[in-house]
Amino acid sequence: MNSPHTAQSFDMPPPAPDEPASPRxxxxxxxxxxxxxxxxxxxxxxxxxxxxxxxxxxxxxxxxxxxxxxxxxxxxxxxxxxxxxxxxxxxxxxxxxxxxxxxxxxxxxxxxxxxxxxxxxxxxxxxxxxxxxxxxxxxxxxxxxxxxxxxxxxxxxxxxxxxxxxxxxxxxxxxxxxxxxxxxxxxxxxxxxxxxxxxxxxxxxxxxxxxxxxxxxxxxxxxxxxxxxxxxxxxxxxxxxxxxxxxxxxxxxxxxxxxxxxxxxxxxxxxxxxxxxxxxxxxxxxxxxxLPYLHYAAPSLVDPAEVVSMRSGRARRRARKASAHPARRARERHRAIADLAVAISGGNRDASDRAVEALRHAAG
Structure with missing residues (x-):
């Protein structure tokens, strides 16, 4: 069951139309x-x-x-x-x-x-x-x-x-x-x-x-x-x-x-x-x-500046150095942000909920 706050932390995009299956x-x-x-x-x-x-x-x-x-x-x-x-x-x-x-x-x-x-x-x-x-x-x-x-x-x-x-x-x-x-x-x-x-x-x-x-x-x-x-x-x-x-x-x-x-x-x-x-x-x-799928997440959950910092490995390293959190905690947060973007892109609410919980844990 989803927690009450999780439901308001992000929206799900409309599902993509099913592609015709080809014989495999x-x-x-x-x-x-x-x-x-x-x-x-x-x-x-x-x-x-x-x-x-x-x-x-x-x-x-x-x-x-x-x-x-x-x-x-x-x-x-x-x-x-x-x-x-x-x-x-x-x-x-x-x-x-x-x-x-x-x-x-x-x-x-x-x-x-x-x-x-x-x-x-x-x-x-x-x-x-x-x-x-x-x-x-x-x-x-x-x-x-x-x-x-x-x-x-x-x-x-x-x-x-x-x-x-x-x-x-x-x-x-x-x-x-x-x-x-x-x-x-x-x-x-x-x-x-x-x-x-x-x-x-x-x-x-x-x-x-x-x-x-x-x-x-x-x-x-x-x-x-x-x-x-x-x-x-x-x-x-x-x-x-x-x-x-x-x-x-x-x-x-x-x-x-x-x-x-x-x-x-x-x-x-x-x-x-x-x-x-x-x-x-x-x-x-x-x-x-x-990264565009993070627009479905609430700004209070993922700050727009964090989205920018996810564009490359170099940007993530700079963000970790500038973060007030320990490097390990900042790395965990970046991982959770990436997981949230992927989960939202696939319309996977359970995975999105897990990513939100990981984000909250990384935030301390």
């Missing part, structure tokens, strides 16, 4: 088939190798799995107002780790064999973006359309894309650590944890910060921008999306090959800077969508 089974068919078939290809390829390196394989799963958990925590902190549901991020991880890897692996193997026969075994890396990025992009589209919460900003796509890239990167690192042990050591000495230590340092510390997480996150932003942006023509939206996806593919190409000299290094920093800038743009989009 074709999307589920694509998703399930992709993950199952990709996993089958992966298991068939790695089965014999696992028999030679059981200890290294288990240790690589643990090491790169821990890296994946740390990245999951970081990625969940990118959106401020609405975080991607665990079911959605889990679907993205599975697509990246099984479907994208499983379908790209045979193509990469065939291309690698062709160039190895020509005496240039590393040349296949130039073609990896063309075998890997389309499958990851397909997964982003499918996951966004199947998501528990409909994507509302390009930031949703960036996070989903980053999770697809994370799944791809973790499984790819595990596969590479096993392959490196087999290729670099004679039979009987391949179950070598020293080899894994080198791979962890190389992949996590040197390559991960501009790897598949970042590249596929940019692709996800591009796709969600095309799907969610209003007030622009389809040509404008898809032109921006195509440009961003081209940059992501170019970043993947630079990331894979040292043939470009100084541009290899500059490209890494450039692609990371683009990713961070897109996060900032996406957070501003979030604020523009949700």
């Amino acid at each position: 089974w074709p999307l589920w068919a694509v998703y399930i088939a992709g993950v199952v078939l990709g996993a089958t290809v992966l298991v068939a390829a790695l089965g014999p190798a696992y028999g030679e390196t059981p200890t290294l394989a288990a240790a690589s799963v643990a090491a790169f799995g821990a890296f994946g958990l740390a990245c999951t925590w970081l990625l969940n902190r990118i959106p401020y107002f609405v975080r991607v549901p665990p079911s959605t991020s889990g679907m993205a991880l599975l697509w990246g780790g099984f479907a994208a890897i499983g379908f790209a692996m045979p193509a990469n193997t065939a291309i690698g064999g062709h160039f190895a026969a020509r005496g240039d075994p590393s040349a296949w890396l130039m073609f990896a973006p063309l075998t890997e990025e389309p499958v990851k992009a397909l997964g982003i589209v499918v996951v966004l359309l199947l998501a528990a919460n409909r994507a509302r900003t390009a930031l949703d796509g960036l996070v989903v894309g980053s999770f697809v890239g994370l799944g791809f990167e973790v499984v790819e690192d595990i596969v590479q650590s096993i392959n490196n042990a087999i290729n670099d050591h004679p039979p009987g000495q391949r179950d070598n944890l020293g080899s894994l230590a080198v791979d962890v340092v190389h992949e996590v510390l040197r390559r991960s910060w501009t790897g598949h997480i970042v590249i596929t996150g940019i692709t996800g932003f591009a796709i969600a921008h095309a799907l969610t942006t209003r007030g622009r023509t389809g040509v404008q939206r898809w032109s921006v999306a195509a440009g961003l996806m081209l940059l992501a593919v170019s970043g993947h190409l630079l990331w894979n090959s040292h043939r470009f000299g100084v541009f290899y290094v500059l490209g890494q920093f450039g692609i990371l800077a683009l990713y961070l800038w897109l996060i900032r743009v996406g957070r501003e989009q979030e604020a523009r969508i949700y």
